[in-house]
Amino acid sequence: MSHISDKYEAVIGLEIHAQLATASKLFSGDATSFGAAPNTQVSPITLGHPGTLPKTNKKAVEYAIRMGLACNCEIEEYNYFARKNYFYPDLPKGYQVSQHTTPICKGGHVAIKVGETSRNVQLNRIHLEEDAGKSIHDIDDNYTCVDYNRAGVALIEIVTEPDLHNAEEAYQYVTEVRRLVRWLAVCDGNMEEGSMRCDANVSIRLKGETKLGTKVEVKNLNSIRNVKKAIEFEIERMIQLVESGGTVRQQTRSFDASNDTTFAIRDKEEANDYRYFAEPDLAPFHLKQSFIQSIREQLPALPAELLHVYQQELGLSEYDAAQLCAEKETTDYFNAVVKHTSLYKAAANFINGPVKQYLNENKLGIEQLTITPVLLAGLLQLVEEGQVNFSVASSRVFPAMVNAPGKEALEIATELNVLQVSDSGELEAWVIQALESMPDKVAEYKKGKKGLIGLFVGEVKKISKGKADPKLVTTLIQEKLK
Incomplete structure (x- = not known):
């Protein structure tokens, strides 16, 4: 990292989407297993048919609370879901159901260790939402293919404050979050299969500045290594850009794993108007303290x-x-x-x-x-x-x-006939045989080359096929050579 240590500091925030290990989706009974044939795990609810009504998956709510408790968050008692309106080919309903103003878990932190230094990475929130489907661009030359199996799958999004300052901290943080979701059995943490994905928001500023610089978001990093490499590249790219008189543009970028670089996908406007409003088809849910406490008591x-x-x-x-x-x-x-x-x-x-x-x-x-x-x-x-x-x-x-x-x-x-022999008669016979087989080494030992003891022990080991107790053999050899 060329100039970073002396002049600039990086400010990084991470968003991790973890697919919850529930047997069914967040608002429907569709299965969630990975690798099923495209569009076989869908129903009228997943496909957004008119008149269909979603129901909230209680297990998904429990899993979100488990993660929140493990991350020292405050659990929100009064929750509701919101519609996040944006048209996307892999969102059949034309909106995503998420939590907007009331994340189920607020604040909290995750402890990491970098070298000898331990510190807490501050979290902003953990909230529940449904996943979108998957657009596939390389099956047909003329069309984009859409697989809705993943649409509606329960996710938690774990969002940090802009509280990380280098790629190594980010690496350790994602490693720790992955260990935690697996530990709690709320997500399998398999980044290669997409059940855990990470977006990194990266900016730089002069040391001593308090105002945040212009941020760039690198989307869908699918391994812990790629999180680290993408951040390293971005920090270096921004510093060189600013040093040469340019300005950082707010944009969304993607990572190219073949050469560890990032590239721009689109410039990002300041505010996306998702027209959030409370989801009218789902009742708000109120968590009792006794329910939260019962989950706390079951934590490993x-x-x-x-x-x-x-x-x-x-x-x-x-x-x-x-x-x-x-x-x-x-x-x-x-x-x-x-x-x-x-x-x-x-x-x-x-x-x-x-x-x-x-x-x-x-x-x-x-x-x-x-x-x-x-x-x-x-x-x-x-x-x-x-x-x-x-x-x-x-x-x-x-x-x-x-x-x-x-x-x-x-x-x-x-x-296997490998029990050690500690019978002194048999051991003594092996020791004598070993010493007699190397008279010149015995002479050297007696002249003060005490380091040869290991050679003699090794020879006894060979003769006894590993059955001689090395401690007793060492003592016997030392006595014999006095």
Whole structure:
């Protein structure tokens, strides 16, 4: 970023649309599953036929409240929907139903961490609205094709204040929002499928200025990486424009992922007159405090809370705790394992290490792991007792357990013949064999090259096929070489 640090600062606000994971649409019973054949998940309500009446989806309201509570928002008790009038080929009714003056969630914040610095990103609102359909321009040369499956799907729009100041903060914020919607099971957070989309409003101003500069909106960013790249490009573009004597025009832009640049779609007028008015076909809804409280009580423990618990109560490092809290399924699995063992650090190491590696290699989620938490706790116990070492546990016993669901670690280690031998007679024989096989190294060791001890231990490991307890072997070798 050429001149930004010394002369300019960027001001960024983000709008994230998250498609709610409800089984039906916001105002009709149409299905919402992704990937259905075009125009198969529609009804007279979705298609805006005259005389059809919408009904509000209670589950969508609950999901919006869940997200609001997790983001420390104030929940609005008196809500109504408004018509936002604009003609769009993929809005069959000719208007979109949204919340205008009464967002269901007001204010609030989302905590992010950039490097060593933690801060809260201030939210303006979270409101409910319906999605539009999808226009497809590349199927037919002469016509635009429209798929109405997505029309009417329930969304929440999460709107920040202009409170972000660089692309890295934006990246961390979108990452955190995606983790939260998944954590709360209100949205699958899948940006590639369009169930979470982000628009970025970017402006620059001289440092020390308080007035906002002219903003540009970059629409429909469909990955967290693209959010970051688009903002980086825009900031640089605006600075160069202003530095060369030009002025920033208020416009809507799009992002080209093939070369990480943005391009103008249209200049934006100052005010869009959407002629909002209260939706006459839907009754306002009043949320009782008891209803809001019941949703609050059902919220799972949130990542920030668990990070604190894992570090303060279980003694894990910040890094280990953060790894475990990246996804709720991992956290749930870890919590289930430590119900059966107090080897917290070992459990974290095993889940963040061998388990994660296995899942990544096989493109599986931890909920698909065939080893139950209680069986993994048993494997950790074997390592703790010195019956198998960590490398044998992770490279031999763990894969065998995956392939034999329900079998205990001890049984498998016995079958594989990898239980460590701590019988001193057998160990001594292996140590003597190893030392006799390298007399020159023994001589060097006795002259003071103490670093060779690892070589001798490694040789015993080879001879014993990994069954010799490394701690006992080290002690035995040191005694023999005195």
